[in-house]
Amino acid sequence: MRCAVVVFPGSNCDRDAYHVLKNVFCLDSHYVFHEESFSPDEFDLIVLPGGFSFGDYLRAGAIARFSPVMESVRRAAELGKFVLGICNGFQILTESGLLPGALLRNRNLKFICRDVYVRVTNNRTAFTCSLQLGEVLRLPIAHGEGRYFVPWDQLKVEQIVFQYCDEHGNVTDEANPNGSILNVAGIINERGNVLGMMPHPERCCEEILGNTDGRKIFESLIAYFSWRKEHVAD
Amino acid sequence: MYRVRVQILPKEGVFDPQGYTVRGALEKLGFDGVKEVRLGKLIEILMEAEDESHVRSLVSAMCDRLLANPIVETYQLLDVEEVP
Secondary structure (H helix, E strand, O other), X not given: OEEEEEEOOOEOOXXXXXXXXXXXXXXXXXXXXXXXXOOOXXXXXXXXXXXXXXXXXXXOOOOHHHOHHHHHHHHHHHOOOXXXXXXXXXXXXXXXXXXXXXXXXXXXXXXXXXXXXXXXOOOOOOOOOOOOOOOEEEEEEEEOOOEEEOOHHHOOHHHEEEEEEOOOOOOOOOOOOOOOHHHEEEEXXXXXXXXXXXXXXXXXXXXXXXXXXXXXXXXXXXXXXXXXXXXXXX | OEEEEEEEEEOOOOOOHHHHHHHHHHHHOOOOOXXXXXXXXXXXXXXXXXXXXXXXXXXXXXHHHHHXXXXXXXXXXXXXXXXX
16 A cells, blocks of 8 residues: 655645654555656555645635646546545645535634544445444544535535544534534545545554544555455456 | 736625624624624735736636635625726
8 A cells, every 4th residue: 555645835744644654554655745746546545634735825725726746636536546635635625626615714713723522424435444333533633724614415415424523422513613514524525535534633543642543544544455455356 | 017806705605703703893892783794805916918808807717716715705806907
């Protein structure tokens, strides 16, 4: 499983993502600079990390969308390669049209940096196949523009993968940190190979950090890949 | 040379927490009649172009591609002014 972590000017979770892929899960991992391009079959997983690409000027992710590397990401996604956008990466994916909807200023206008609980609403994806339906994960968030919005006709319910919830898994308005529609914390495209999420799984993959719930997302991908290697001819 | 002003506002129906907060502040100051406030962006562009209609079509294209997000925002060219 060959992984890429895209580095935009202003990415600040690129090293965390690279560290987790390379050192925690021992995957063949590479940085790709925003001005570079790659061939669609060069990587199996492409991570768009968190941060503030191009300063988040105008709108979060709006300028990064036009980076040369995004054409490669788009072609890889069309080929069925997996793309994981975390926080700013999620914003870039919606701005680029690879995922529906938009991410707006948080309801309370504050930058929120704390742990939240999310409920696995769809475990029939490569990113969540090792999780139980309804399983609750504790994951950190750190964003000012994380309020997901989408017109009703542009998102199918099964595309919602994670919803903000309380520690018991109840999806309530009180448990919604940023005012996202339907408590959405992460969505996937219809084809099931592009996931965007506001929480940071790469920040909670090691015991030393006090939380390893983020591991399950990477473990799902690894489990899916090994299953596919055995059962599906390329 | 032309100076163009583009106004970008959150779409009707998209909650605008900045506008909501400002409306609350106005109410506290005693301005009772204010029903809604929406906050957007004003972008001023200084540009070379052949003529005004060319400016308008270029700036509309800029809005469609980058300046506004059509899912949550609307845009309007407020004025196009020829400047020396």
